[in-house]
Amino acid sequence: xxxxxxxxxxxxxxxxxxxxxxxxxxxxxxxxxxxxxxxxxxxxxxxxxxxxxxxxxxxxxxxxxxxxxxxxxxxxxxxxxxxxxxxxxxxxxxxxxxxxxxxxxxxxxxxxxxxxxxxxxxxxxxxxxxxxxxxxxxxxxxxxxxxxxxxxxxxxxxxxxxxxxxxxxxxxxxxxxxxxxxxxxxxxxxxxxxxxxxxxxxxxxxxxxxxxxxxxxxxxxxxxxxxxxxxxxxxxxxxxxxxxxxxxxxxxxxxxxxxxxxxxxxxxxxxxxxxxxxxxxxxxxxxxxxxxxxxxxxxxxxxxxxxxxxxxxxxxxxxxxxxxxxxxxxxxxxxxxxxxxxxxxxxxxxxxxxxxxxxxxxxxxxxxxxxxxxxxxxxxxxxxxxxxxxxxxxxxxxxxxxxxxxxxxxxxxxxxxxxxxx
Amino acid sequence: xxxxxxxxxxxxxxxxxxxxxxxxxxxxxxxxxxxxxxxxxxxxxxxxxxxxxxxxxxxxxxxxxxxxxxxxxxxxxxxxxxxxxxxxxxxxxxxxxxxxxxxxxxxxxxxxxxxxxxxxxxxxxxxxxxxxxxxxxxxxxxxxxxxxxxx
Numbered sequence: 282x283x284x285x286x287x288x289x290x291x292x293x294x295x296x297x298x299x300x301x302x303x304x305x306x307x308x309x310x311x312x313x314x315x316x317x318x319x320x321x322x323x324x325x326x327x328x329x330x331x332x333x334x335x336x337x338x339x340x341x342x343x344x345x346x347x348x349x350x351x352x353x354x355x356x357x358x359x360x361x362x363x364x365x366x367x368x369x370x371x372x373x374x375x376x377x378x379x380x381x382x383x384x385x386x387x388x389x390x391x392x393x394x395x396x397x398x399x400x401x402x403x404x405x406x407x408x409x410x411x412x413x414x415x416x417x418x419x420x421x422x423x424x425x426x427x428x429x430x431x432x433x434x435x436x437x438x439x440x441x442x443x444x445x446x447x448x449x450x451x452x453x454x455x456x457x458x459x460x461x462x463x464x465x466x467x468x469x470x471x472x473x474x475x476x477x478x479x480x481x482x483x484x485x486x487x488x489x490x491x492x493x494x495x496x497x498x499x500x501x502x503x504x505x506x507x508x509x510x511x512x513x514x515x516x517x518x519x520x521x522x523x524x525x526x527x528x529x530x531x532x533x534x535x536x537x538x539x540x541x542x543x544x545x546x547x548x549x550x551x552x553x554x555x556x557x558x559x560x561x562x563x564x565x566x567x568x569x570x571x572x573x574x575x576x577x578x579x580x581x582x583x584x585x586x587x588x589x590x591x592x593x594x595x596x597x598x599x600x601x602x603x604x605x606x607x608x609x610x611x612x613x614x615x616x617x618x619x620x621x622x623x624x625x626x627x628x629x630x631x632x633x634x635x636x637x638x639x640x641x642x643x644x645x646x647x648x649x650x651x652x653x654x655x656x657x658x659x660x661x662x663x664x665x666x667x668x669x670x671x672x673x674x675x676x677x678x679x680x681x682x683x684x685x686x687x688x689x690x691x692x693x694x695x696x697x698x699x700x701x702x703x
Numbered sequence: 704x705x706x707x708x709x710x711x712x713x714x715x716x717x718x719x720x721x722x723x724x725x726x727x728x729x730x731x732x733x734x735x736x737x738x739x740x741x742x743x744x745x746x747x748x749x750x751x752x753x754x755x756x757x758x759x760x761x762x763x764x765x766x767x768x769x770x771x772x773x774x775x776x777x778x779x780x781x782x783x784x785x786x787x788x789x790x791x792x793x794x795x796x797x798x799x800x801x802x803x804x805x806x807x808x809x810x811x812x813x814x815x816x817x818x819x820x821x822x823x824x825x826x827x828x829x830x831x832x833x834x835x836x837x838x839x840x841x842x843x844x845x846x847x848x849x850x851x852x853x854x
Binding site for chain 2: 605662
């Protein structure tokens with residue numbers, strides 16, 4: 282019931298918006314590069330890889346950190362901002378105090394509310410030392426003159442006062458609180474996953490106003506047209522994740538018995554490849570604990586999937602024909618086949634999740650590293666297969682490998698992706 | 704029997720429906736322009752056009768092509784009368800060993816059919832899925848630019 286609820290929020294917004302504006306932080310030129318300790322800048326650089334800062338704050342083919350990347354949302358399109366230290370168009374007049382306030386409170390230097398597309402809900406948990414290092418890193422990037430592009434949001438979401446009301450309702454400010462009952466690695470992982478890493482932003486469901494459903498954290502969410510699979514006990518992965526497998530995946534985007542990183546996860550793993558190893562291990566340990574050990578029933582299903590992957594004999598039908606000619610050359614050979622060997626689809630995740638979006642995006646667009654970079658690749662079939670053939674293939678893969686009831690959203694998702702590609 | 708439209712001609716082929724188009728082109732129709740490189744849709748040597756779009760023929764099952772137009776290198780011109788993109792590749796001497804070149808030409812053809820005057824970024828983007836192990840990329844890019852300039 283989005284509308285009545287929205288009316289309530291709007292009236293709250295009107296009531297409190299006078300009180301929810303904030304004072305500006307006085308403009309202050311960012312300190313010169315020489316004034317920062319190189320070790321501090323290096324630490325900030327590593328932290329920034331965990332925060333995935335560059336992926337969002339860099340447009341396709343754009344200059345690093347100069348913003349302009351479009352983020353589609355149910356409320357319209359957000360354009361990320363220029364966070365290079367350019368004084369006029371970037372954050373070159375932001376003191377560390379202003380920078381820290383943006384991360385912790387979701388306010389820009391002038392005191393305007395920032396949309397939570399900037400994940401301050403998570404960054405609010407950062408320690409002083411980490412913010413200090415991040416500031417040193419960001420403040421010493423090359424300044425790029427690039428005017429911020431205004432967001433294109435539908436009314437009433439284009440009102441910043443409304444963001445103040447949203448924050449009053451949903452935003453919990455506050456530092457990370459370690460759990461003394463857990464060990465240091467778990468706590469480090471929890472700090473990184475729930476703070477800088479903001480994993481939950483894409484892997485948790487949200488309500489109609491874009492706030493996380495706190496009782497369903499990590500139960501699966503949405504990111505840029507992709508489904509972010511559940512990371513908790515509801516994980517749809519046919520093979521339950523272990524901490525070692527998670528570490529390998531987060532570091533390289535590839536693990537022997539799981540799907541490769543695709544879509545918005547691709548830049549995440551590319552960044553984590555450069556993060557401190559022990560930090561990625563801690564994140565993996567935390568995430569493995571979050572899902573918990575697999576139930577006996579799940580273990581049994583995993584063993585069955587693994588056995589099936591080794592002894593596959595495929596059914597017939599139009600979808601099976603497409604699969605045999607287009608997919609099997611790689612996917613039936615298995616990862617052990619070396620170059621070109623791809624995951625047996627019995628072990629993949631895209632075919633087990635509630636929506637067909639990920640499978641269709643992978644089939645149509647393929648998987649490719651950014652131009653000029655190394656990475657995993659799968660060819661896209663958008664121009665090779667007609668819509669009817671993609672539908673047959675999706676139905677076949679869902680039944681044969683996902684072993685689940687047919688998807689009902691294939692036509693809708695297919696149309697959406699074809700539109701985006703025009 | 705599967706009926707195919709290749710380079711404007713209707714061809715009847717006796718093949719398993721899952722057979723990759725590349726095998727049918729080379730083994731059944733003796734159209735040897737498209738090359739077998741990796742067989743995995745990763746190198747682009749087998750690129751042909753389907754309804755004007757570049758596809759990897761090594762991972763395109765022949766059964767998916769009913770009612771669609773397939774164009775191969777042979778459909779662009781002949782040794783005596785090469786097509787526009789082929790002429791540009793010859794003029795720029797883009798080939799070293801030449802194995803990737805048929806795929807490169809078809810990829811460039813697909814680009815120019817949709818975007819007659821591409822920017823250099825558009826050219827690089829379009830050609831990025833086709834690999835050349837000899838390293839003649841700069842000559843290939845020049846050939847595509849030349850083809851875009853010529854009538």
